[in-house]
Amino acid sequence: MVLQTDKITKNFGGLTAVNRVTMQVNAGEIFGLIGPNGAGKTTFLNCVAGSYRPSSGKAFFAGHDTTGASADAMCRKGMSRTFQIPLPFPKLTVLENVMVGAIFGSESHHDKPAQERAREALAFVHFPLPEDTPAERLNAVQLKRLDLARALACKPKLLLLDELASGLTTGELDDMIHLILRIRDQGVTIIVVEHIMRVIAGICDRVMVLQYGTKIAEGTTRDVLNDPKVIEAYLGESELGH
Ligand SMILES: Nc1ncnc2c1ncn2[C@@H]1O[C@H](COP(=O)(O)OP(=O)(O)O)[C@@H](O)[C@H]1O
Ligand SMILES: [Mg+2]
Incomplete structure (x- = not known):
């Protein structure tokens, strides 16, 4: 259970x-x-x-x-989650936002650098924009996918x-x-x-x-x-x- x-x-x-x-x-x-x-x-x-x-x-x-x-x-x-209304750090890039999950997530998965784990999460969700896009430029659907990548990077x-x-x-x-x-x-x-x-x-x-x-x-x-x-x-x- x-x-x-x-x-x-x-x-x-x-x-x-x-x-x-x-x-x-x-x-x-x-x-x-x-x-x-x-x-x-x-x-x-x-x-x-x-x-x-x-x-x-x-x-x-x-x-x-x-x-x-x-x-x-x-x-x-x-335990990680996505939010009904995602609130990323708007001035950080897509990659940096997902790295927040990789850095502060599950303690048992720090085998690789946070940046690498964040890139893996973005690839897994097929994130459609370049990783250096500032989060403030994302539309609502892209924000949800970013939020999912961030939650997955928490492992x-x-x-x-x-x-x-x-x-x-x-x-x-x-x-x-x-x-x-x-x-x-x-x-x-x-x-x-x-x-x-x-x-x-x-x-x-x-x-x-x-x-x-x-x-x-x-x-x-x-x-x-x-x-x-x-x-x-x-x-x-x-x-x-x-
Ligand atoms: N922080 C809060 N303060 C006061 N009332 C809240 C708060 N969060 C939710 N509620 C109220 O609790 C009830 C359940 O809300 P919520 O859990 O958001 O429902 P759902 O996600 O099923 O739509 C609603 O009546 C909502 O207005
Ligand atoms: Mg709700």
Whole structure:
């Protein structure tokens, strides 16, 4: 088991954004996290990745209690992530931004110089621009790919992807699906937060659904997407089934 949570909860004042969520992610799986807007998906990732300290409950990563550990500590332990809205260092180049991941990432992979590991990550994601391009010149889709390269340069055991595919065209979406599968084939366990059901149905082994911060379903992708509770939660949202 790579990640496990026990009744993890995050309150913002009177709002419970994540409510007693207990779940587990097994080694080697692609685990989907879905739910309507505002369901608590990003907050859940923030709680397990060290961006937020949970209000209560526990998180375990690779067998250790990591509840309340900082984001940089989680990254060194082998958990890296992409962000719904990537925020690279705008004045640094593409290569320098990815080197940040290579330098501050997992402690167990410092066999090669950071620059070399950053170049490998850029090549792996087929980054389309020269490595000396300043990050401030990138468009939204290029920024997401840069963010993925940076997260991969951390050499994660567990990679968290927060709406990585949003805004992509159909062709770009196919490329992204292929890329995520290639990352898993390298032995990385992946949590995918995604609204695009084609991505979820196409690549996830298991799925968890959040609604108002509460887990309403968890199981194989097929079972969860056919669950009447899940379909109900998505009524009025256009994404399901597309
Ligand atoms: N830092 C924060 N402070 C206050 N409320 C927040 C904060 N982050 C998220 N929320 C609220 O928590 C709920 C869940 O948000 P979020 O985790 O971003 O949902 P999702 O990623 O599923 O769309 C929303 O109601 C959101 O407004
Ligand atoms: Mg979100």
